Amino acid sequence: MMDAETLAVFRAEAEGLVESLESNLLALKDAPRDRALIDGAFRDLHTLKGTGAMFGRADIASFLHDFETAFDRVRDGSVEVTPDLLSVALAARDHVVALLSAEPAEGADRAGAAILSRLAALMGTPAAPGAAPDAGPWHATFRLPADTAALGGRPELVLEELRRLGARTIRARTGDVPPLDRLDPVCLYLGWEAEIDATATEDDIRGAFLFHEDGLQLSLTPPAAPDATAPPPRGPEPPQHRAPALMRVPAERLDEMMDRVGELVIAEARLNELAARFGDPGLVAVAEDIQRLATAMRDNTMSIRMTPIGAITGRFRRLVHDLSRELGKPLALEVTGEETELDKTVIERLADPLMHLIRNAADHGLEPPAARAAAGKPEEGRITLSARYSGAEVLVALSDDGGGLDRDRIRARAVERGLLAEDADPPDDALWKLIFEPGFSTAPAVTELSGRGVGMDVVRRTIEDLRGTIDVASAPGGGTTVTLRLPLTLAIIDGLLIDVAGERLVIPLAAVDEIVELPDSLADDDSGNAFLDIRSSLVPFLRLRRLLDSEGQPGAHQKVVVVTSGEGRVGLVVDRIIGSNQTVIKQLSPLHSGIKTFSGATILGDGAVALILDVPQLVARGRSDTDCQGEAAA
Amino acid sequence: MTDAAQFPGAARDVLTFRLGGEVLAVAATQLREVLEPAPVTRVPGAPAFSAGLINVRGAVVPLADLRVPLRMRHTPPGPDARILVLDLPLAGQQAIVGIHADAVHEVTRIGPADLEDIPTVGTRWPPRFVAAIGRWGGHFVTLPDLPAIFADFLSGQSGRSHLPGPTAAGQQDLEIS
Secondary structure, three states, X not given: OOOHHHHHHHHHHHHHHHHHHHHHHHHHHHOOOOHHHHHHHHHHHHHHHHXXXXXXXXXXXXXXXHHHHHHHHHHXXXXXXXXXXHHHXXXXXXXXXXXXXXXXXXOHHHHXXXXXXXXXXXXXXXXXXXXXXXXXXXXXXXXXXXXXXXXXXXXXXXXXXXXXXXXXXXXXXXXXXXOHHHOXXXXXXXEEEEEEOOOOOHHHHHHHXXXXXXXXXXXXXXXXXXXXXXXXXXXXXXXXXXXXXXXXXXXXXXXXXHHHHHHHHHHHHHHHHXXXXXXXXXXXXXXXXXXXXXXXXXXXXXXXXXXXXXXXXXXXXXXXXXXXXXXXXXXXXXXXOOOOEEEHHHHHHHHHHHHHHHHHHHHHHOOOHHHHHHOOOOOXXXXXXXXXXXXXXXXXXXXXXXXXXXXXXXXXXXXXXXXXXXXXXXXXXXXXXXXXXXXXXXXXXXXXXXXXXXXXXXXXXXXXXXXXXXXXXEEOOOEEEEEEEEEOOOOEEEEXXXXXXOXXXXXXXXXXXXXXXXXXXXXXXOOOOOEEEEOOEEEEEEEHHHHOOOOOOOOOOOEEEEEEEOOEEEEEEEOEEEEEEEEEOEOOOOOOOOOOOEEEEEEOOOOOEEEEEOHHHHXXXXXXXXXXXXXXXX | OOHHHHOOOOOEEEEEEEEOOEEEEEEHHXXXXXXXXXXXXXXXXXXXXXXXXXXXXXXXXXXXXXXXXXXXXXXXXOOOOEEEEEEEEEOOEEEEXXXXXXXXXXXXXXXXXXXEOOOOOOOOOOHHHXXXXXXXXXXXXXXXXXXXXXXXXXXXXXXXXOOOOHXXXXXXXXXXX
C-alpha cells in the first residue's frame, strides 16, 4: 500500500488534474471545436493516467487508458464533440473521482465498463478488446541467478517472453549494481519488475522462467490485489504538462503560516511600544524596519490565501449542466467577476450555499420552457453568478430571469407557519427574508433537488457564520437576485483603535468613511436628535457608551466615526481616537460568539485583548432603529 | 455524569483550589497552566458567567466564573487569586477556557477510596454540575463537572443573539439618541 504521505501527494495531483479535465470538458460544451480545449482535455487524461500508473493505481490507469484511447478519436478529428459525448465524458470523470476515493463503491468495475462501452459506442469503435478492461495487471518482481550469463542464459529472452504475454511495463532494478571498479562483467546484478496484463495466467508467467528456476527469486502478485504485497512500482516520471511556477500546498500549512504572521504582527506592535517608550534612535529604527517587514509579510501571506472565486465556479457549471438535463429545462449559467478574490476559508465555505441557491433558482425560480415562451422570454433560462468588490466586502449575487418570488404564497405560508400575523403586511424585502427560515418552503411539490425547505436556512446560517449578510430582491416576472455580502478576510485587517470609557475597541478601517467632531449640541445623552448633518446628508448615529453599557460620563470632544456597510452609513460616537493598528482577528469562542455586536477580538501591543466591532451589524442596527423612529413619527 | 464514569476505578491526579470559600478540584489532565491575575477585557452584553476575555500566550481565551453556576458568594480577588487555564470541550470542539480561583493549593492524587457518593440533598449545588466529591486532607473537595456546566451554559445561550435588550438586563434597548 502507499503510505499516507504518498497517497496525499497522489490525491492532490489527481484532484487538480480531474478539476482541470472537468473545466475543459465543460468549456467544450460552448466551443465544441476548440482545439486548445480538446488538446487540454486529452493532456489531462494522459497525465492523470500517468500519475495513476506511477502511484501504482492500476485500476485508474487502466480505465483512463481506454478513456484516452476513445478520446483520441476526438483529437484526431474523426469524431465531433456532441452534448452526449460530453455527458459520457463527465460521467467518466465522475468515475475517476469515485476510484480516487478511499474505498471505491461496490460494482465500480462494472460501472466503469458501462461508461467505457457507452463512450466506445459514441466514438464508433468497438469496446476495448480482451478481458474486463479495468482488471489490474499482474505485478512480477524477479531476479535471475547471478551466474545466469556465465552459464549461457539470456535474460533478454525472458523479457521478450513476458512482453509477448502482455507486459505493459518492464523496469530494471539497478540498486545492486556495484561501482565500476568492482563490477564483474559476467555477473548479473540486475533485477526487474513488470506489469503484465491480467489476460496472462500464472502458469504462463511462471513458464517464462522455465530455464532459470534454480536460484530464481520471483514474487508474483495476482491482478485482484494489485498492490497488496508488491511495493508500488516506481519508474521515470511521465512527462508532465503543468504551469511551471505553480505549487500545490496543503491548506493547513497556509493556516499555520497565517497564525505565525499573526503572532509576528502582535510582537511587532509590542516592540513598537517599547521603542517609543525608550526613545532610543537605534531601537526606533529597528522597530520601524520590523514593522515594514511585518506589514509586507502580512500582505504576502494574505495574498497567498486569497483565492479567486473562479476556483469554485467550475463545479457550478457542472451543476447547471446536470440540472438542465434532470429538470428538462434549457439552462445557461453566466459567471462574471470570477477573478474576485476572497480569503480561502470564505471561498471554501461559500460553495455549499451557492450550490443551494443555484438549485433553488433552477428548480423554482426559472419557469418551464413553455411558460417562458408564453411570457415572451427566451426558452433558455439564465442564471447569473456575479462577484465584485465593495469596500471591505465582496458582493456575490446570484440572479435568475425567472418568474420572481410569489408574494402572496410566501405571505400565506408565513402566516400558516406563525411567522406573520394574519393582518401583517411587511415590505417586500422583509417578506423575502422569510424564505431563509428553517423549513420554509412554498414549493407545491418536493423534488429530488429542492422543495424540502432545508437548503435556504443552511444558506443563511453559513453566511452568518462568515459574518456576512443576505439581501433578496425580486420582481414579479422579472426574476430574483440574492446578494451575499461577505467580509474580504477573516484573518488580519487594518483597524482603527478607539477608546470608549477607558476601554479600547477596534473598528475595521476599511469600513471607516470619515471621522468628525460630535457637535456640542448633541454631546448630551438626552438630546433628542437622532441624526448628524454631515455636508447636508443625514447620518444616524449610535452612542457606543450606551451600546456597550459603559460607566461614567463622557468628557468633552467626543468623536463620531462614520462607517459604511453596503448602502448604509452610521456614525459611532466614541470618546477618543487612539490610532490605526494591524489587527489580527481572533474568533470568539462559542461562549461569546452569540454576541453579534462583535466580530472577533484582537491582542493589542501591550498584550491586552480588544474587541472588534461588527460594522454590518451596527449599520443594520442604526438603520432599523431609524426606521422604528420614522414609523413612530409617522 | 456519575463519578464512576469520570473516575473509573483508577486514582486521578487533580489540582485543588479554593473558590468562594470551598475547595474544588479539576483533573490535572484538563489543566494547561496556572496564571497570575491578568488584565481582563470586559465583553459588553455577555452574562456574568463568562464576562471577560484574557490573553493567554497570544490566544484570546474566555474567562469563566464558576461561582455563578455553583451559586457561590462573590468575594473580591485577594493576593492569592489565580486563573486556571483549562482544555475543555465546548460545543463539540476542544477549546481553551480560563476559570477564576481564589487560591491554588496543590496537585494531589484522589483514589476511588477517597470518593464519596454525591448526596442528593443538602448540597447547595445543582447535582448535575458535580462530577464527584472526595476527601483531601481534612476537607471535602468537590470536582465540578465542567463539561456539563459549560454545555448547560451554551444551551441557555443559543437563544441569545443581541446585547441585553429590555428583557435581558432590564435596560432600555438601544435607540438613536
